[in-house]
Amino acid sequence: MKIVITAEDVNDWVYKGEGAANLILRYQGSLPLLLGKVLRVQKVSKDETIPPMACAELSMHEQLIWANMDGLAESKSKDSLVQIYATCIMGPLLGTNHIDAGVRVSVSREFLEKVEVSTLNFRPAWRIKASKIDTLTRSALLISDHSVFPSNSTFSIAVEIKPKCGFLPSSEYISDENSIKKQVTRYKMHQALKLNKKQILEESAYDPLDLFSHSNERIHKALNALYLNPQNNFRVFLNGSLIYGGMDTDTNTHDTNNSFEEIIDTSSGLNLDLPKFFELLTEMISKSGVLNRLLETQKLDLYDIEGAIHSYYDVISKPCPLCEGIYDDGLLKKYEKLHSLPIQKSIEIVRDYLVSATAKDCCLMLSFRPREGEAPALEKYGSVGIESVDQVYDYKVFFIDLDMKPLEKMVHYYNLDQKITNFYKQKYQKLLL
Structure with missing residues (x-):
């Protein structure tokens, strides 16, 4: 079943936390399929001099680094990179039973724009100064909480x-x-x-x-x-x-x-x-x-x-x-x-x-x-x-x-x-x- 999250769903998702590259939203709606889940939304730095935490596609030299590594070099999106890397690279090292690569879901631009506004009062000031939600992406990762x-x-x-x-x-x-x-x-x-x-x-x-x-x-x-x-x-x-x-x-x-x-x-x-x-x-x-x-x-x-x-x-x-x-x-x-x-x-x-x-x-x-x-x-x-x-x-x-x-x-x-x-x-x- 393909999951699509739109602007109408924004009230079902609340701020849970964030790191340098992603913001985490917790589901508080009533759909059984989404209960106990969090949504990992990508961020971008506001400082253009700082290299991005991840890119949509691997650079030419990154393709050299990850060549023949379970499809990483052919990945075309951030979320697929995250999934393959967690599952195929980190999983064997850390234990696959301790890894959750998540499921990719579609998100609309309007949803991401509304999330940008609705989370402002909850985000740390220094995080707001450093980064913002990437409203150009069209997918996010759905992961167990x-x-x-x-x-x-x-x-x-x-x-x-x-x-x-x-x-x-x-x-x-x-x-x-x-x-x-x-x-x-x-x-x-x-x-x-x-x-x-x-x-x-x-x-x-x-x-x-x-x-x-x-x-x-x-x-x-x-x-x-x-x-x-x-x-x-x-x-x-x-x-x-x-x-x-x-x-x-x-x-x-x-x-x-x-x-x-x-x-x-x-x-x-x-x-x-x-x-x-x-x-x-x-x-x-x-x-x-x-x-x-x-x-x-x-x-x-x-x-x-x-x-x-x-x-x-x-x-x-x-x-x-x-x-x-x-x-x-x-x-x-x-x-x-x-x-x-x-x-x-x-x-x-x-x-x-x-x-x-x-x-x-x-x-x-x-x-x-x-x-x-x-x-x-x-x-x-x-x-x-x-x-x-x-x-x-x-x-x-x-x-x-x-x-x-x-x-x-x-x-x-x-x-x-x-x-x-x-x-x-x-x-x-x-x-x-």
């Missing part, structure tokens, strides 16, 4: 986590002057720059290495740090509605921690105080094993951006401008070695970097509910219990925001990496000596 269980569930709670990069790079192509990257996580260094730019009010104590550590104590510590300073890396939903964590970088939906603790302690028999809530999340993360696969995918970046950027210039057949400014003979020889690789190897390096970039930027959605009475376990979901609570919880885990990264953003990634690293070195130079 993974912040809730199926429609027959009476209660569910979900936690959205953006894990970020879970390892320290060790590439030989990282220059000696940037060796701090091998000691301090990218997340921590980026926090310092964001604070300087007043993009956040205070630096988070979250350390991605804790979340990926396999230690329940350290995972618990990571979750607590995310809770205390969620930024856009930690959100909690009750029956699909946001109850904690903000849509903006530094905003929470509740003024006090107590209100959130009261909700999780009293809602529908959840009966969890904050420590038990974190204990339950820790058990789900550990038992599901999803972070193991995510980390392995992130580690496809063997060369770091300082190495991969050189392969990028080989792929696009342009002289490498970075090599012109290098006077360290040892480092220059390393980069010349990269430039002497066969083109297929250069393509592989860049492709692996882009896949890794998706894995470093995606979100993890863990949703769960208390199992009622003696109800049997549901096959397609996991189940977990914690010793301190006499309750079994059914849960599901999905990765979201698995967009393909545009090839032309490689230069942006390199420049941002240098900016983050240089700022951190300057700010903490005395401590690093």
Whole structure:
């Protein structure tokens, strides 16, 4: 059945959230086919100097990168790119049972124009300044709302986590002057720059290495740090509605921690105080094993951006401008070695970097509910219990925001990496000596 969403349907769709490339609408109408669904609507940047997050068709060089990769190179729309990439590239790496590629639906221009207006009061100011809905597209992705269980569930709670990069790079192509990257996580260094730019009010104590550590104590510590300073890396939903964590970088939906603790302690028999809530999340993360696969995918970046950027210039057949400014003979020889690789190897390096970039930027959605009475376990979901609570919880885990990264953003990634690293070195130079 072909689904067409028109201007008459605009009141059935409400703002749920957004990322850099897409805005998410939640269905609140009465059609059974759409219950429990969200619509992923494409956005475009208002800054024409910033490369788009995705393009309708792959460029000539992107076709080289993704040639023979399950139809990616032949894709003719953003939504089909998203679907094929999530299913055929990220699915085998992260687990197909944790991927939802969605279904393409038709949307009218009038619908998108009305959505642009109806969501203005809900969107963060900085998002409005940065981007707008792409009213020229004629399709969107319909996806299950993974912040809730199926429609027959009476209660569910979900936690959205953006894990970020879970390892320290060790590439030989990282220059000696940037060796701090091998000691301090990218997340921590980026926090310092964001604070300087007043993009956040205070630096988070979250350390991605804790979340990926396999230690329940350290995972618990990571979750607590995310809770205390969620930024856009930690959100909690009750029956699909946001109850904690903000849509903006530094905003929470509740003024006090107590209100959130009261909700999780009293809602529908959840009966969890904050420590038990974190204990339950820790058990789900550990038992599901999803972070193991995510980390392995992130580690496809063997060369770091300082190495991969050189392969990028080989792929696009342009002289490498970075090599012109290098006077360290040892480092220059390393980069010349990269430039002497066969083109297929250069393509592989860049492709692996882009896949890794998706894995470093995606979100993890863990949703769960208390199992009622003696109800049997549901096959397609996991189940977990914690010793301190006499309750079994059914849960599901999905990765979201698995967009393909545009090839032309490689230069942006390199420049941002240098900016983050240089700022951190300057700010903490005395401590690093």
